[in-house]
Amino acid sequence: MLPRFEIVDRRRPVDLVVPGSSLGEVVAPYAAVTGLGSLELAAGADRLVGRYDGDAVWLEVTTGGRTTRHRSRRLARPNGPVHEVGLTLTGTHLTVLTRDDGPWVARARVDLRERIDTRDEAWLARLAGDGAAAGRFGQLGLRDLRLVSGLPAGRIVLSATSAGPGFFDTAHTSLWELEPRSLTLTHLSDVFFRRPDRAGTFGDHATHVLRDGDEWLVATSTWGDFDRRRPAVGVTIARTTADLLTGVHLLVTEALPLPVDGLRSVGVWDPHLARTDDGWLVGFVSATRFFRFHPALAGGPSLDALTLRGAATGLTQAEGTTLAHLDGAWRVLASDKRAARYPTYDLAMRETGALAAPYPTNIPWPTLVPDGDSWLLVGFNGAAYGGRIPGYGTHGEVVFMRPAAAPTV
Numbered sequence: 001m002l003p004r005f006e007i008v009d010r011r012r013p014v015d016l017v018v019p020g021s022s023l024g025e026v027v028a029p030y031a032a033v034t035g036l037g038s039l040e041l042a043a044g045a046d047r048l049v050g051r052y053d054g055d056a057v058w059l060e061v062t063t064g065g066r067t068t069r070h071r072s073r074r075l076a077r078p079n080g081p082v083h084e085v086g087l088t089l090t091g092t093h094l095t096v097l098t099r100d101d102g103p104w105v106a107r108a109r110v111d112l113r114e115r116i117d118t119r120d121e122a123w124l125a126r127l128a129g130d131g132a133a134a135g136r137f138g139q140l141g142l143r144d145l146r147l148v149s150g151l152p153a154g155r156i157v158l159s160a161t162s163a164g165p166g167f168f169d170t171a172h173t174s175l176w177e178l179e180p181r182s183l184t185l186t187h188l189s190d191v192f193f194r195r196p197d198r199a200g201t202f203g204d205h206a207t208h209v210l211r212d213g214d215e216w217l218v219a220t221s222t223w224g225d226f227d228r229r230r231p232a233v234g235v236t237i238a239r240t241t242a243d244l245l246t247g248v249h250l251l252v253t254e255a256l257p258l259p260v261d262g263l264r265s266v267g268v269w270d271p272h273l274a275r276t277d278d279g280w281l282v283g284f285v286s287a288t289r290f291f292r293f294h295p296a297l298a299g300g301p302s303l304d305a306l307t308l309r310g311a312a313t314g315l316t317q318a319e320g321t322t323l324a325h326l327d328g329a330w331r332v333l334a335s336d337k338r339a340a341r342y343p344t345y346d347l348a349m350r351e352t353g354a355l356a357a358p359y360p361t362n363i364p365w366p367t368l369v370p371d372g373d374s375w376l377l378v379g380f381n382g383a384a385y386g387g388r389i390p391g392y393g394t395h396g397e398v399v400f401m402r403p404a405a406a407p408t409v
Helices: 121-125
Strands: 005-011 015-017 030-035 039-043 046-052 057-063 066-070 084-090 093-099 105-111 128-130 133-139 142-147 157-162 172-179 184-194 205-212 215-221 235-240 247-255 267-276 279-289 292-300 307-311 318-326 329-336 342-345 351-355 367-371 374-380 398-403
Touching: 015 030, 015 084, 030 039, 030 128, 039 084, 046 084, 046 093, 057 093, 057 105, 066 105, 084 133, 133 157, 142 205, 142 367, 142 374, 157 184, 157 205, 172 205, 215 247, 215 267, 235 267, 267 318, 292 329, 318 367
Parallel strands: 184 247, 205 267, 292 318
Antiparallel strands: 005 398, 015 133, 030 084, 030 133, 039 046, 039 128, 046 057, 057 066, 084 093, 093 105, 142 157, 157 172, 172 184, 205 215, 215 235, 235 247, 267 279, 279 292, 279 318, 292 307, 318 329, 329 342, 342 351, 367 374, 374 398
């Protein structure tokens, strides 16, 4: 029996530049520079510039001998003194931001996909920057938090989606250590991916990391180049013996085929793996269209021999499919936005109940973290960051929940 949970804290780590990082570590198009005045990212003759002249803020992009200027009509002029300027490259998006004593605010953004192949590894290897600080892009918020499986007892590491200044294709995967008493999150590493079906490097995310013997398994969702005009998302898996708990990593992936027989599926995401005495379980999300989706469960003797065990096809905005071993049995947890609840299922995907917990905004995943003899429930919300220009995708705050205190008589 799980307890009733209540919210005890919220955290939101924000860093445009990962502290202590450098542009020499950039293996995918996720980089940033900060400082005052004009800032620049450049690769060969390609120049990406953020300008601030003391009055207004704008972007200049130079490629193929042509320079274009990108300025917001409404947001180019900050309302007061600017203490810092930031220039970020996240996927194909270039953004310039400012801040005073408060949060960062995006002032202009441009999509570079028609100008530069920012995912090209040769182009990235030439990337240099001009600013007070330059390095890997960090995050504007965290979401899609999962417990890293298979670590020694007592060490708690979470994988997360590091939100960028825009939609899903501006985000990437990161790993964070959690201290359960103080609820402190410490950034450990960033993970990027090569795809099996196309060239370049990607910030794919909605990831599960599992330690399996002498290697890591990393299952992720191909959100890193999501295009609303031609929507498609799948699941890949990578295997590595590198130490994923520090630094930056670029992993080679292969497709993880997930069985969707009879589901009319147009896309799958949110993988969660568990090795059991009988083989493997894989929780995931299947979409019948974008965006109408539900949790599903597969199982089999190996990850290349999976069959569909069941799906909650009656749900239409439910994701974060999570496997949990509770009271000696495996259970499937999910997050249902329409009902604002966390339904639970058996391995045939028959509903068995629901977690008794607050339901923040967006679609928070039900991540249960062992905490001594009790549990910590880690979720997130849909709180945006960065002002009007980034729009959806900058969420969210990390939301921590503990068992509610018993009422006094």
